[in-house]
Amino acid sequence: MTGAETNFPEVNIAREPELAELSIADAPELWSALGFDVDQGSLDIGMVRVWLGAEGKGITSWSLRRVNASGSIDGLPTTAPRMVVPPPFHTHPNGATGIDHVVVVTPDFDRTSAALAKAGVELRRDQFTEGRGRLGFRRIGPAILELAHRPEIEDDDPRLWGLTFVVISLDVLAERLGDLLGPIGPAVQPGRKIATLKREAGLSVPVAFMSPEPP
Numbered sequence: 001m002t003g004a005e006t007n008f009p010e011v012n013i014a015r016e017p018e019l020a021e022l023s024i025a026d027a028p029e030l031w032s033a034l035g036f037d038v039d040q041g042s043l044d045i046g047m048v049r050v051w052l053g054a055e056g057k058g059i060t061s062w063s064l065r066r067v068n069a070s071g072s073i074d075g076l077p078t079t080a081p082r083m084v085v086p087p088p089f090h091t092h093p094n095g096a097t098g099i100d101h102v103v104v105v106t107p108d109f110d111r112t113s114a115a116l117a118k119a120g121v122e123l124r125r126d127q128f129t130e131g132r133g134r135l136g137f138r139r140i141g142p143a144i145l146e147l148a149h150r151p152e153i154e155d156d157d158p159r160l161w162g163l164t165f166v167v168i169s170l171d172v173l174a175e176r177l178g179d180l181l182g183p184i185g186p187a188v189q190p191g192r193k194i195a196t197l198k199r200e201a202g203l204s205v206p207v208a209f210m211s212p213e214p215p
Contacts, residue, residue: 017121018141019102020081021063022160023054030202035094035176044087045165046098046142051082058205059160062102064140067120074115075157076104086142094176095168100210101144106158109134109149116147123147129188162206170195170211177201181209189213 028038031052036043043050054060061077069078091097106112113123113136123136123145134149153159167173170184170193180201187194191214197207 015066016139016141017067017119018065018086019048019062019099019143019145020065020083020086020141021049021051021079022059022102022163023051023061023079024205025054025056025058025060026052026203026205028052034180034197034201034203035092035173036096037090037092043092044090045092045096047086047089048099048142049083049087059102059163062160064119064121069119073119073121074106074112076112076160078119091168094173096165096209097168097212098166099143100164100166101146102140102160103146103148103162103164103206104158105148105150105153105161107149107151107153107156108158109136109147112147112158116145121145162208164194164208164210166212167209168212170209173209187211 028041031043032038036045038052041051041053043052061079063079063081065081067078072078104112113126116123116138121138121140123138125137126134128134132148136147138145148161174181174184174195177197180198182196182198184193184195186192187210193211195209197203197209
């Protein structure tokens with residue numbers, strides 16, 4: 001070396017945001033009855049811990065790793081993960097292996113999208129679909145965040161609205177759940193199928209099940 005200045009390229013060591021935990025205001029017994037393996041009030045699925053029995057209704061909060069948020073993101077209750085490391089992979093008796101996507105609905109798409117971006121969860125895809133309106137997507141570790149514009153929401157805050165799980169076989173799940181599962185039909189994603197859990201199951205959060213991604 002001659003002492004001349006040497007410039008090294010910057011190395012981006014930023015890590016992607018990751019869904020860590022969800023809190024849901026349902027009795028653990030309801031989820032056990034659907035074939036989920038519940039242990040001491042929680043279940044682990046796709047490296048996400050789902051806490052059951054929270055106060056309120058539906059999905060009451062989420063925990064994200066590696067985000068710039070404290071308390072809320074545009075009104076979405078956002079907490080620090082209770083677990084330092086993700087739980088191990090687990091296949092449930094009903095064949096569920098992971099969370100395909102978490103749905104957030106908002107009356108103000110641009111405002112919520114900007115708040116997510118400020119927290120480090122910038123949407124990767126923003127599109128308008130016939131029949132479903134404006135949608136935005138971003139992978140958050142083991143799941144996909146789907147942001148859906150719902151201008152009819154009466155209050156001003158977005159909501160953690162629903163969940164879609166991946167199951168090994170929708171046909172086997174249909175045999176297990178019987179009339180609690182709606183008809184199996186084609187999903188928006190090519191090569192996949194989906195079925196919605198009926199309200200008669202008693203959950204306070206809308207739930208659907210999807211077949212795995214095709215090889």
